[in-house]
Amino acid sequence: MVTLIALYQARQGIAVLVTRFINPDFAMAALILVILFGILRAVAVAQAYYGGGVARSRSRSGMGVLAVLLAVIFATHAYGAYYLYSDYSSMSNVFGSSDLPGAGQSAAPGASDQIVDGTLSPLITPTPGGRVTILLTGVDSYVGRGEKLYDSIMVVSIDRASGKVAMVSVPRDSSGYPLYFGGTGMTKINSLVTYVSHGWIKSPDSAMTTFIKEIGYLVGVPINYYAAVDLAGFMKLIDMVGGVDVNNAVTIDDPSYDWLDGVTRGYSLSAGPHHLDGKNALAYVRSRHGTGNNDWKRASRQQEVLISLEHKMASPDMLLRLPDFMQTVGATMRTNYPAAEVADMVAFGQSIPKANITQVVLGPPYSETNTSGSTKSWTSCLRLDKIAPLSVQLFGTDSRYSGLQQQNVCP
DSSP states (O other), rough: HHHHHHHHHGOOOOEEEHHHHHHHHHHHHHHHHHHHHHHHHHHHHHHHHHTHHHHHHHHHHHHHHHHHHHHHHHHHHHHHHHHHHHHHHHHHHHHHOOOOTTTTOSSTTTOBBGGGGGOOOOOOOOOSSSSSEEEEEEEEETTTOOOOOEEEEEEEEEETTTTTEEEEETTTTTTEEEEETTSSOOGGGGGHHHHHHHSSSSOOHHHHHHHHHHHHHHHHHHOEEEEEEEEEHHHHHHHTTOEEEEEEEEEEEEEEEEEEESSOOEEEEOOOEEOOOOHHHHHHHHHSSSTOOOOOHHHHHHHHHHHHHHHTTTSGGGTTTHHHHHHHHHHEEEEOOOGGGGGHHHHHTTTGGGGGGGEEOOOOSSEEEEEEEEEEEEEEEHHEEEEEHHHHHHGGSSEEEEEETOOOOOO
């Protein structure tokens, strides 16, 4: 029976089966099933033994065989139950906590780690069968690194009606952007959460809610859900799937790249295909200095790694790594996406052809380097007059820019 259930759940592929265990309710149901099936097996073995007659029941060797069989049944089911319970606990943390990964590492006293005003509900509930938009963020949070900065900012919008996906990366150094509640954000957008947390920017919403709403406001599409992962978690996730395959477009030679150890400097990678472990994959998506390298190019590489990671999730050996993978996800990722819908969304995503995925980085011509004041050469300004038609092209009437004439706000 258990085998049949497992085969049924795996009907949509390994990646979908793995993501079904991400749902704490699914993990708990599997845990109960494993325990009940273990009890049934033990009872069946005992009945078969004692059904052989009184003489057999009094045999020392027979009792020894029975004890061994029951011990094997107990051990195997206890092992499965342990990992399923660990999975349940880990995933409950992912979907049931409002704390960001890396909580407690911020140097700012009183800085808020709350997500979406401390709730787990979507900011805007998506229309059934319609567009679902998720903000994926990489939190530059690591021991000794001080304030949390949101250095990877990627909007993934899935139109379930048309089967099209848009991936839009917002440069972390964007500054001088209009705020959805009025005024202008002069701080880099990757530090917006910190500024709102300290009260340096007065927002009607909590720090993280402000960040999520602001990204949706600039890109032009309402964001329903978020997912956040920290640096250590990213490396562990990549290692858990056995590394990722990338095709580096241009040689990277970044002499200033730091390896988070406070000592080593410099990262190089030749152009062409590479298989990267967690440490080198992190360098691949973080490096932004050196000839031909910049924040926009690394944002493009972040999209590439995300797609590669999704493909590696579909490998059969992921089932063997499932317990450790779930514990890693539980310790390093937070999201308010409905746990019960993750597997169905993965299944839907696997049915989308590559041609239906549009990848955009809001570098030139959608942004330009600031050329005035103390921010010269350190920040970029989003060209909303260029972003507006792009947003309408990607999101249609779902875009807030639809039917509006947007003016450029860059100095």
